[in-house]
Amino acid sequence: MVYNTMIKNILAIGAVGVLLAGCKAGGDNPGREYAPNMYHSVAYEPLSQIMDEEAGNIVNSLDGRKGEFFNSNKFNPNWMNMREPAPNTVRRTRNGMLPYRLPKDSLAVAARVLKNPLDSTAAIVGEGKVLYEMYCDHCHGATGAGDGKVSDKFAGVPNYKSDALLNITEGHIFHVITHGKGLMQAHGSQVSQEDRWKIAKYVKTLQK
Numbered sequence: 001m002v003y004n005t006m007i008k009n010i011l012a013i014g015a016v017g018v019l020l021a022g023c024k025a026g027g028d029n030p031g032r033e034y035a036p037n038m039y040h041s042v043a044y045e046p047l048s049q050i051m052d053e054e055a056g057n058i059v060n061s062l063d064g065r066k067g068e069f070f071n072s073n074k075f076n077p078n079w080m081n082m083r084e085p086a087p088n089t090v091r092r093t094r095n096g097m098l099p100y101r102l103p104k105d106s107l108a109v110a111a112r113v114l115k116n117p118l119d120s121t122a123a124i125v126g127e128g129k130v131l132y133e134m135y136c137d138h139c140h141g142a143t144g145a146g147d148g149k150v151s152d153k154f155a156g157v158p159n160y161k162s163d164a165l166l167n168i169t170e171g172h173i174f175h176v177i178t179h180g181k182g183l184m185q186a187h188g189s190q191v192s193q194e195d196r197w198k199i200a201k202y203v204k205t206l207q208k
């Protein structure tokens with residue numbers, strides 16, 4: 001009797017072992033997955049392309065449907081989900097602006113040539129104010145006097161109403177926000193082009 005139970009136990013342990021070994025993942029094999037539709041998105045995904053139309057058809061039991069995991073787009077070359085942009089094209093912003101290409105040392109050109117493409121409506125100036133409070137206020141101060149909270153630690157923040165700055169153009173301000181100047185760091189990567197133009201409009205109102 002004792003002998004029998006022992007054999008049963010050994011068999012049971014063996015069976016559990018075999019079951020666990022079946023879950024093993026390695027290399028390209030993800031192993032047995034619990035609730036696989038939590039890992040594999042059915043939506044088109046740029047980074048996990050599954051070209052096997054049958055993949056996951058155990059999970060998806062609906063007739064005439066592809067497997068649960070098939071996520072490629074057969075209409076594109078190589079069944080890619082995202083298409084490459086047409087050759088020699090440049091992505092524009094939502095409002096049709098091209099990327100800003102004037103380099104940092106072209107401040108004088110920018111100041112002379114650039115025109116603010118946005119209208120001076122109250123709404124746009126208002127948005128500029130909100131953005132100014134997010135990105136500039138802590139150094140330049142609410143009225144642009146150079147007395148923001150950070151300015152006692154970060155010396156050299158100028159007053160927008162100083163003689164040197166009173167007549168700067170919106171293009172000048174746009175360029176300085178984009179590339180920074182002297183002690184001021186560039187904000188071009190954080191603030192979109194449209195938003196930089198809105199801020200430039202608002203800064204001009206602070207100078208009045």
Ligand code: HEC
Nearest residue numbers: 135136139155156157158173176177181182183184187199
């Ligand atoms: C970390 C502090 C800081 C932040 C944030 C900051 N600035 Fe400045 N800004 C400075 C300093 C310092 C200078 C003086 C730069 C110099 O001439 O060395 C300056 C200069 C300027 C000038 C004058 C440029 C010139 O030609 O002399 C403008 C205009 C300006 N900032 C606008 C902005 C706007 C708009 C923002 C928000 C998007 C902003 N700054 C964010 C510190 C800051």
